[in-house]
Amino acid sequence: MRSQALAALRAIRPPMTVISDDEGLKPFETDAFIAHRETPMLAVLPDDEAQVRQVVKACHALGVPVVSRGAGTGISGGAIPHRDGVLLVLSKMRRIDEVNALARTATVEPGVRNLQVSEAVAHLGLFYAPDPSSQSICSIGGNVAENSGGVHCLKYGLTTHNLLAVRAIDADGDVIDAGSLALDAPGYDLLALLTGSEGNLGVITRVTVRLLPLPERTETLLAAFPSVRQAAEAVGEIIGAGIIPAALEMMDRIVIEACERFMAMGFPTGAEALLLAEVDGGKEEAGEALEAVSAILARCGASEVRVAADSVERERLWKSRKGAFTALATILPDYYTIDGTIPRRCLPEVLAEITRLSAEYGMTVGNVFHAGDGNIHPCIFYDAGKPGELERSEEFGGRILELCVAVGGTITGEHGVGIEKLRQMCVQFRAPELAAFHDVKRAFDPDSILNPGKAVPTLKRCAEWGGTHMRAGRMPHADIPRF
């Protein structure tokens, strides 16, 4: 099969880069979910959409799986290669095709980096809002596939809220244009369906994003709290007051201390939690929001509130948040970052339960997360050098995700399911829901050649896992045949 596939890919005209030697394939064996690795059968780096179509058609004809990859920064393993499949690397397709300042749109190829879009339109006073922390390297195509978020998605939404149109190649090699440049598009919402589908429904070859005017004024506040509960309550109060900050981030003591050691931020000492809030908009709007947020922070018991005096200080404050994950590496050799979401009101209760679980497992947890939209990122510290610690950290992580589901939240906020959270999908959804996902998958990819085995678990796998996840004596998916 390998030689057949290689011949078919080499026959594509004009020729493109086809990698078949082990050494050349090595860099592609994982994405940012580095705990798992797999060498692909072959990798191709097409230069344009016509070649992508031919690759998909060739693979379809041979029944060879296709895994798409952008910049490989995904952290749930969505771009981990398939051993018997072709890795379709879109990094060479990085042209910005069109910028329309009046319509405030940009049409780009999938390999264009997230930050590159904002850089290209900055002279027009515009920007592309979603900003994953990896924005300097992650690709737009990958952002669409994972429906990525970022620090500012509280106000500006996830990727799906910032797209107008997407062009995808389906499993037959047909071109599907989803969405439109106008208000709405008739028919089923294939744009939303493709967004976040993790490479399972089509290969993205072109993306039209919405651009926003750069805000006139931005204000950043840092508030220290004597307890996590008070900080969590302040988050609820701010949102409850109808204020939508551009960002509202929280860090607990473990993280504050790590940042302090690593970056010497000069944070207030003795604080149990820090809130980093940003408000933006017109001059009056941002000023008014700044006052309102300051008042709420004080009322909720903040021991100190600092407002960044200028953009230099603002950058410094954000550096602490964006550098937090690097700083955490000073605590223990390894950590596992969880990505779950919860309804905001459950924040205090969920954080308390994570602390309890931390004691139960005897493992330290640091919390640094998007508090405003209830997207938590607990970091479990462990030492992979000690036998059994990795497994225990994974079990602990699984418990946290199940806790998210139990309070009405979900097992992913912005990192996707990939292979990392396949198992928790069985907890999140009931059998009819998973069946609906499979039906949709079949509607796009009847032979299952696009990223098979990712994002949606088979009912069979759920049944197998069900044995280990029996809750309150009830067998999940009791209606599924077992072995």
Place this chain on the structure above:
Amino acid sequence: MSAVREVSHDAKRARVAAELARVLPAKSVLVEREALKPYECDGLSAYRETPLLAAIPADESEVAAVLAVARATGTPVVARGSGTGLSGGALPLSDGILLSLARFNRVVAVDPLARIARVQPGVTNLKISQHVAHLGLYYAPDPSSQIACSIGGNVAENSGGVHCLKYGLTVHNIVKVRVITVEGDIVDLGSEALDSPGYDLLATITGSEGLLAVILEVTVKLLPKPEVAQVVMASFGDVESAGEAVARVIGAGIVPAGLEMMDKLATRAVEGFVHAGYDLEAEAILLAESDGSREEVAHEIAQVIEIMRSSGATDIRCSSSDAERLRFWSGRKAAFPAVGRISPDYYCIDGSIPRGALAKVLKRTEELSARYGLRCANVFHAGDGNLHPLILYDANIPGELETTERFAADILELCIEVGGTITGEHGVGIEKINQMCSQFRPAELAQFRAVKAAFDPEGLLNPGKMVPTLHRCAEYGAMRVKGGALPHPDLPRF
């Protein structure tokens, strides 16, 4: 032949009625012709059909029972909310069950802290806002029919409204839906948290016009009521400058709560009807509303006035009280009935275009109006490029309805030509099913059908709506060969 069909039709009705009688109380099944009359059309009243029968279930288990009967007897099902849809999505099928969700009219729960409300599909749009008004909250999407239209229908059609420029369509204002598939599976889609893993079936169901599942419950987002609202009314000497002003408002990064345009024909019709104080000499009037906190509104209104002035507005007025604001809006909201006073009949088109093409499309519409010899009034959501040209005609003049439909089809094709779409907020239904063949390529239509089959393999839910068969497109294409190029040349024809 027709007598034979009648007999078999009656036999089928009797059979399905008998099956339903076993699972529903007698009052919940309508079979008499008089009782079925009110269901024969929705807001697209040019099309009428009497359903085989109607079922009005009272709870989820009864809906499941109706679907089970439909499956067992191979009977199609058309779901209906309030029947205010304008594209015929709830038009019954003569051999199908009309499934009314009217009894699902309860607000189930309101969570003011999370700012969400869980409601049954038959609850009217406005009732949600009324129900949470004491909490200082409201539900943003506001179709003009909001007093009567149901939230289930809003989800099915992905409805918009005057304020969707700022607040989004229905899809942007719901967090969860609970649906029942034709197979009887109850599925909860979306979540109360930021995001939900798996494919975005919430968005897929929204706007699916009753083809994928029956909606049982909707969880909507609620917003805090803005502190103040103010509206600017600006007159323009020509439609192009008004279009230009719209583009510049949006280009400046302002997102008004509403940004509406009316042309001269419309303002004149309206003024005689409601006396809103419109400038009758203006070729176009723009209404721009700003809402939010006091400071925010004052700032935005000043910016809007400046842009209107520099775009050549001949007159600019700003509401100084809420009463005046409502008076300015009264004309816009009454535009459709007002046009009804100056013409025996009118046909309202719903298309959307990229905002940049506004001036061009309005000019071409004017040319088409001259060519077809039919007047056309323009009243529309200019801010988001959602056009609503109203073609004035007299159905009693032989051929005029047909001319009107050709004119309307030309306008929709024009929307597609400039990169827009054939619907803004009214859906496709039966009305625009032919234009779907122009909007989409065969690969895309095939994908729609594959999605349909994934949810409803036997095609029992609202068959014949929204997604045309390739056969139908081939026939439509044959009718509308343009510039010698046959659309979808790769399709088999008959």
